[in-house]
Amino acid sequence: KVEMISRFRSAREQRKILKDFAAGRVDVLIGTHRLLSDDVKPKDLGLVIVDEEQRFGVAQKEVLRRLKLRVDVLTLTATPIPRTLQMSLSGVRDISVIETPPRDRHPIQTYVGLYDEGMVIRAIQREIDRGGQVYYLHNRVETIDRAAERLRGLMPHVRFAVAHGQMPEQDLERVMLDFLRGDIDVLVTTTIIESGLDIPNANTLIVERADLLGLAQLYQIRGRIGRSARVAHAFLFHPDEAVLTEEAVARLSTLADYTELGSGFKIALRDLEIRGAGELLGEEQSGHIAAVGFEMYLAMLEEATAALQGKPPAVEKVARVDVGIDAHIPASFIAYEAARVDVHRRVASATTLEQLADLREELVDRFGPLPEPVDNLVFLGEVRVTLQTLGADSLTAKHDRLVVTGLVLPAGAREFLRTRDRRYVYSPLQGQLSVGLRGDTRGLRQIVEEVLGDILAASAREGAPTEKEMPA
Template sequence: MEEFLERLAASGYERVSQVTTRGQFAVRGGIVDLYSWQTSLPFRLEFFGDQIESLREFDIDTQTSVRDLRSIDILLNQGAAVSSTPGRSGDRPSLIEDQSGNVRDYVRERDLIIDVEPDGISNAHIQISEGWIETGPEDFSGAFQDCELGEFGAGDLVLAEAKRAQFVERLKEWRANNARIVIYFQTEGEIERFREIMVGTVEGVGFVEGTLARGFSFPAANLVILSAAELFGRFAVHPRRLLRLRRAERHRAQIDFSELTEGDLVVHLEHGIGRFLELTKVGRARPPGATESTDGPAVRSYKDEQQEVLAIEFADEAKLYVPLEQAYLVSRYVGAGKKSPPLSSLGDGKWARAKIKAAASIFDYAGKMLTVQAERQMQPGYAFTPDTKWQAEFERSFPFRETPDQMKAIIDTKIDMERPRPMDRLICGDVGFGKTEVAVRAAFKAVMEGKQVAVLAPTTVLAQQHFEVFRQRMLEYPVRIEMLSRFRSHSEQKKVLQLLREGGVDIVIGTHRLISGDLVFKDIGLVVIDEEQRFGVLHKEKFKELFKLVDVLTLSATPIPRTLYLSLVGVKDMSTIETPPLNRLPVETVVSAYDERIVRAAIDRELERQGQVFFLHNRVASIERVRERIVHLCPQARVEIGHGQMDADELEAVMARFIAGKTDVLVCTTIIESGLDIPNANTIIIDRADQFGLADLYQLRGRVGRAEHKAYAYLLLPREMMTVGAARKRISAIKQYSSLGAGFRIAMRDLEIRGAGSILGTAQSGHILAVGFDLYCQLLKQAVAQLKGQKAGLRLDVDVRLDFVVTNEAEFIAPPTKPSGFPAAAKTPVPERIPAFIPVAYVSDPAMRIRSYREIAEITSREQLERLRRDWRDRFGAFPPAVDSLFALVEIKLAAAESGVSRVEVRERKVMLTRHGDFILVAGKFPRLVGSKIDQHLPEIVELIKKL
């Protein structure tokens, strides 16, 4: 096994604590995870000594195995020796050690040779041949001279999305060259839709039902392959990727302590708000009455017994060292805004009072919400009929395979509409995740039943975007859609108002103009409110008054934390769409010192491909100077300014021009609107990126990056900050997490807390500030469950103290020394004890060990326990006795919680169980453990509790 690991390292594979990308490997005891360069999924090899016991593929998102394998191929270099030739990288392996040969020796008759970018490969051959390999590039290319096909090109198709005229012209060109044309569609419905739209222009074109992300051409074979994705401007979800997303949904990663930096605020469940200092090692605490022993060198002193701890600072510079096995008590602090709370004082009782006060307020809040829900269910409303044939046909015409959570949101919405009570559902999800399609289908369902629909947006620009989307989707159907905004003249608005009264308009889209007194509907059945939190309080009260008995669907681009969502289940009708559009290219992140040459090159490159640029400069006082500088650097660019201190109408006009493509570069503050969909803006340059938090950077970078274009984010720092400081760490993290799902790993709490204010209201913000977001959500979930008469499903609150169990590795390795003054002649044996912890040898990475302790602490059911057992067995290998005992302790807690036992204590085999503050006696006395072997005691306690 060691030789294999050395070979991996010598071949350029990077050793990490957890495999996340190709070219990495990780070792955990006898488990080796490896992501080979040529495979779609990583491998998991389980060794016993030098023998491989099993081979498995595992999922990179969930880190769990998905399939057993009989054999695997791994790309390694021929030799494992490290090159020491002067002038070469010291850690780069020699490519050829003792063997020599030509590529021709490895080419078989049945092999297809694809030469990608032959010019680039030829240049690389020349460089390699200068000292690395004896044979030159002419020998390499000679290997392919006997290939039948020879050289051909395969290029991407540059086809602007949804532009039919351009497509028809390209079609004519291909036909003129007698090219064979084939188009791939996701569904039969897409093919029918395409035939209807392109009637009379697609003769001789082949249609295939299947999955293809992008089209390409083979000029040598005179073949053109297209995908419906490019024709419709939509991109499909690959079924295998969907499966991975579903698994990832169940294993949503949390922020761990490896991502905390010095000075970050944390919450200790028992002691309050503190400041994280470091992950360190300290000497084991001395038991009461014990002193250092001087009987001989064989006995270790307490200060030599090191254990890993989290160092946390509280008020008055008091420090608390939290052992890793108790790390689950600590979570990152997230409040309700930028205000930081004071540090808690250890032992003064204020933290306990704050928790009690917050719990009382949350209980009252949850009660009011449940009352409102009950009242709404009592009100009469309109029950829509089940879907019609037209509805099914309309939904089939959607040229995009719905993601699972998008489909669930659609189904939930339609079920609500078909109930005889007014709907009030909230749909949460980021821009481009498919919220609008949920609203479009709901609106179509209402219109098919003769009802009118109103769509409210907070800004004219957003209203215009919705108008275009609704009109495009319903183009082939007899649905009249109008817009009311200041983009329409007074006479046009007057005409729309009249048609609304008469029932001549089916769907009206607009801003707060829709809730003015002169607007009357003939028969309104559905109201869609986009970005409700951006409307004022008076507008919201008006909504409630006007649409009390009408179905209401609210859309929000503010992501909701999953923890908050689960806490509110059963209180609000809410759907979250968390799956990003797939086949979207990750944003390429460049970190650099501020350099005007980089700024100019980034803008020029984007403009060359007819794109647009955000230049983020978050200081209004100097923003005009920055605009002038960019105009000087890029005189061909049309540059405008946008910031929050501008007049609202002026800012809206600026944004409208940018969306319309009339502006090339928008120099702006963080005013960039979260709800706007600007697919043509695919470069963002962030000046002074060091002044933003990790979550802010992630959010801002998310403003660019569409499926059909590679997007770029430039994070510019002052030169002196390029190598040091917390800002550099944040920048490195944002660069590392370029994947689209990374938001849930690095910014779930920081970024998504934005949703708490708009959903919970400002009255609850003070309690979030006082106790932190995580604890707030726990208390809210508990309150909701209690009010509904259900089990809360929170962490098991059972105090377990067993004198024969050691939960600290340092203490188990070095048992306590005897108290001072103990007679030297006495030979009292150290009592036998059971280890119950995660050994360093089993999980060596501290951050991963913390996550593992958190996972085991959050178990609330036997199903979760068994799932975690399988997961750990798969990821870390066979359990050592200490881990078996750790799971046994959880079984004791589960059994105790089910029996109402709050404390389990064992002293010298005497079992003391506490329920409702009283000891539980059996036949008038404490029960005793009777097993002759110590490893029988834990299951014996479980059985004893179950019999109560």
Template sequence: EKVMLKFMHHEADILVSTTIIENGLDIPLCNTILINRADRLGLSELYQLRGRVGRSNRRAYAYLLLPSEIELTPIARRRLAALKEFSDLGAGFKIAALDLELRGAGNLLGGEQSGHIEAVGFELYTQMLERAVREMKGEAGVEVTEIQLNLGLNIRIPSDYIKEENQRLRMYKRVAGVETESQLKDVRSELTDRYGEPPSAVRNLLEYASLKLQAMRVGATAIERKREFVNIKFSPTATIDPGKLARFVASQRGTQFTPDGTLKFSIKIDSAGGILQTLHDLLEELEAREEAARQV
């Protein structure tokens, strides 16, 4: 307390502290903060620390310090880029939404407070929220089997393609809400008409949505990729051709089809477009046709 009083009364011009100052500290005349090893801090923590300065009409500065010899992870780069992008008043919600996407929403029914996006993703969270809103309004909703896709690919709408944050969020919602290939085609046309030819990350996002629709058609409940290994989990009522499945398993070394309905195989392709196309082609090949359709 004595140290803080000295700092507030200008008896000391520099305060050296841990991250304990991220909450509850309000010194309007303090206008500069230096955050050492910013790569080790979370997005919400960095946002709170940055908020300790600039609490008056004085121009404020926040310097994020990193050792020159270290290489940032992709997640750390996204955190730091988000702080640079979301600097306007009221950006807290945008930061929180991105933090939720990066860290995951945790286990809603258990003790895990923050988890990985593999466990509970942003899309599932918004679907649960919409379902709760419909129930409160007394609206009947049709339950759709949820498809879990975790491919570890660059699927996003860059800020240099759609600059307005609210428009990016709207397009994310449009893509996540498509139920047919026709609706997805309309979204693709709207993007091209309004913002020009989509970059590769946006094309991947659209192909990702198309793959999800295809997975729903054949009865796949989950597709997960870790490095070059892919697992596709099929429901008991999946409409895939057993003969085609057996031929695929026999033709690919190391491929397995487990008793619980999971197809395990490898894809030795690095590009996001190539991975999505390979999965598209595989589901198209395995899908049973008309009278040949049988349950797995």
């Protein structure tokens, strides 16, 4: 038996439902924050499902847990708050990710830029011309009617209506039903639309001051559109960039970068980096751990946990690459320092060639063709991953020789390399392979590619596991 309680149920109805719940005559009780009240006393609580988890505080969720000491908790959210996500990533809580979108859904086309009245008019008109509806988000109740009047003055032929949380319940319900029936073209509203709305005909979203909203909040609001087979458009406006905070810039650029379907988890990870993980045992759900990078913090946490469990510390072998190739990210290619640091981090932490290929593709998509120093940076990451695949320690260019150390080559592989190029010299005792560079007119990068390609081919002949050939 399933029941529901909320402020829309009378006090008498609520008392009866709670009495049945306490007696075990109600199997599933659905409710809002009302379920946190002291008079909710289940007979035998076994499972708590928290939907839209980002709307609950730590204290509220712990009230639910205290209803029974040993209770299973299932949390549902498109964008986990930093604290919950961090607990999942560090192994404190289990996590499952659903990335498959409903059939016939399309990515939402997202525009981020300065507020442009002409663009607002064109966006509204285009949506109306194709028979659709528009959300216009103005998140100040005090001035929302003024904003609606301004829009009516710009487009007198369009049907506008206002909806916000401080309206009488009957008025709000009437407006929303009119919008659902298609009697309203543009709904001028606040963040009240953040969750719970499913109107397939509304496929354009205009946010007047996107810089004032949180990343997860913006993602949730953007999710109100694109709920049909029609391509949706989101316009996230902000004032002059000079007045934006660094966090606001990071939030908006993240929304512009992650537009593909099922990107909520990636956005939540970025939100975690921007806002921090909060307190594991406290009530803060965001905040940085003494400005330590998040991945470093997780590594420290994992190391401390292993030490308490008496496990030996894991020593990760990282191959060293020193070939004197110009590899960096110019500010002219990526303006924001934090974004440049993030790319360096991703190159350094990559463990497969596929990850670096995806990164290269993403950089081209976001910033355009790669300048030579950036291309070299990704290439050196590919060299490092290949060396680690081969079990080698380093690759260096010095004194007219290219030297690979820590390399174990069976006899057949050595013979293959000697027949390939007589300049190869291998020392089994030192595990070192070298090749002379004097007189070679090719560029150093081309030589490195060829040498690693030869080593991979030699190793493959001996049946050694290799990831795949070095990309050209």
